[in-house]
Amino acid sequence: MLKNELKVLKARRASIKAQCTHMKNAIEAINPEKPEKVDVVSVQQRRDKFKEYWDQYNDVQTRIFELLETIDDLDDDVEEL
Numbered sequence: 001m002l003k004n005e006l007k008v009l010k011a012r013r014a015s016i017k018a019q020c021t022h023m024k025n026a027i028e029a030i031n032p033e034k035p036e037k038v039d040v041v042s043v044q045q046r047r048d049k050f051k052e053y054w055d056q057y058n059d060v061q062t063r064i065f066e067l068l069e070t071i072d073d074l075d076d077d078v079e080e081l
Helices: 002-028 040-080
Strands: none
Touching: 002 040
């Protein structure tokens, strides 16, 4: 049960990382030699969305760490029996 939840969380984390990478690539594709073509509003929106993704990533990562600790504790308890 916990291992299944861990699998779901890891998939969610991978999805969030992919979204962040997509945004990073879009920002890096901006040509700094043509600042007049930069859509500042779009860049700001991407920055704000990236912050949301980062918060989601941190939440998921924290939950993964908590589950791993719980699984380790349960494994230790089973070994003691």
